[in-house]
Amino acid sequence: MKSSRLVSILLLLQTRGRMTAAQLAEELEVSVRTVYRDVEALGAAGVPLYGDAGHAGGYRLLDGYRTRLTGLTAEEAEALFLAGVPGPAAELGLGSVLAAAQLKVRAALPAELRAHADRISGRFHLDAPGWYADAEETPYLPAVADAVWNGRVLDVLYRRWAEPTDVERRLEPYGLVLKAGRWYVVAAPGPRTYRVDQILRLAATDEEFTRPDDFDLAAYWTAYQRDFHDRLYRAEALVRLAPGVELPRAVNTRTEGDGWTLARVPVESVEHAHGEFLRLGADIEVLEPPELRARIARTVAELAERYGNSAQSP
Incomplete structure (x- = not known):
């Protein structure tokens, strides 16, 4: 809509300073001619906006001009308050900052949009971690976030799976990612990915690094x-599934005459598949690989012996 586009031009110039018609057109995905018309409309409405010709020219607002107009639609106001997840913000040491920012934005909104924001906050609550996972302690998360923001090198003692488990690393942190309630830091050299909760010791340094401009x-x-x-599911198992039983990763499925389904299932390893398939009890039969079938058979035999002896005891 034209009204929304006019607001976008105003806010772009207010936040970025001088911009050419071509830059505005690219940002708004319209033609340069449309930008010319919109700029004329803003000028006619009394907005102190002017353009300079030449190589270093472009449109800009009169120095010192600011507008309190947010340009938010009802949906944008709702999305803004839905995106403000209090838990992760608090972990980063930004809980009070987020609360203050939301308070200021709410105060600046028109009454109608304020009602939309209050409704979204009251009806939706985001809780990222899963049900059966305890929250990991991440005492060094604020320090990592500070290093990410300020481009500072970190010296850490990190615990990994492979031997030796505890290793010293010099990290140039590019960014933080929150995945399923767990924080990861992406850092050079590499870059590589590290779990923040596995950092055992951290020393912030005054050494600065330059984050690559093309890093996304x-x-x-x-x-x-x-x-x-791709690396996780490199092995494969051939199984038979009882009627009505499904596995999310099953491929090349075929229903047999007795109603059971023959399927191939990507698996991480024999050890992992052993535990996953045992949960299905008698509703699954493993045909391949032989070592997985043999391991499950041994476990079932041990269980039968254990529970059989238990049933015979007084």
């Missing part, structure tokens, strides 16, 4: 997750 945290994380899942 969201793109890195998407690629990291894709690679993680």
Whole structure:
């Protein structure tokens, strides 16, 4: 809509300073001719906006001009208060800052939008961690966040899975990611991904580093997750599933004459699949690989012997 576009031009110039018609057109995904018309409309409405010709030209607002107009729609106001997750903000040491910012934004909103914001806060609560996981202690999270923000090198003692488990690392932290209630820091060299709760000791330094201009945290994380899942399920099992039983990763499924389903299932390892498949009890039969079938058979035999002896005892 034109009214929304006019507000966007005003806010862009207010926050970024001088911008050319071409830059505004690219930002708003409209033609340069449309920008010319919108700028004329803003000038006619009394907005102190003017343009300079030449190589260093462009449109800008009169020095010192500020507007209290937020330009928020009802949906944008709702999204703003829905996105303000108090738990992660508090973990980063920004709980009071977030509360103060939301209070100021709420006070600046028109009455109608304020009602929308209050309704979204009262009806939706975001709780990221899963049900069966205790919240990890992340005492060094604020220090990591500070280093990310200020571009400072960190010296850490980090606990990993492989031997030796406790290793010293010099990190150049590029960004933080919150995934399923767990914090990760993406840091050079590499870059690589580290769990913040596995940092055993941290020393902040005064050494600065330069974050690459072309580093995209969201793109890195998407690629990291894709690679993680590709490495996670490298093995495969052939199983039979009882009628009505489904496995989310099952592929190449075929229903047999007795109603059971023959399926191939990507698995992380024999050890992991052993525990996962045992939970299905008699509703699954593992056919391949042989070592997985043999391991489950041994476990079932041990359980039968244990519970059989228990049932015979007085």
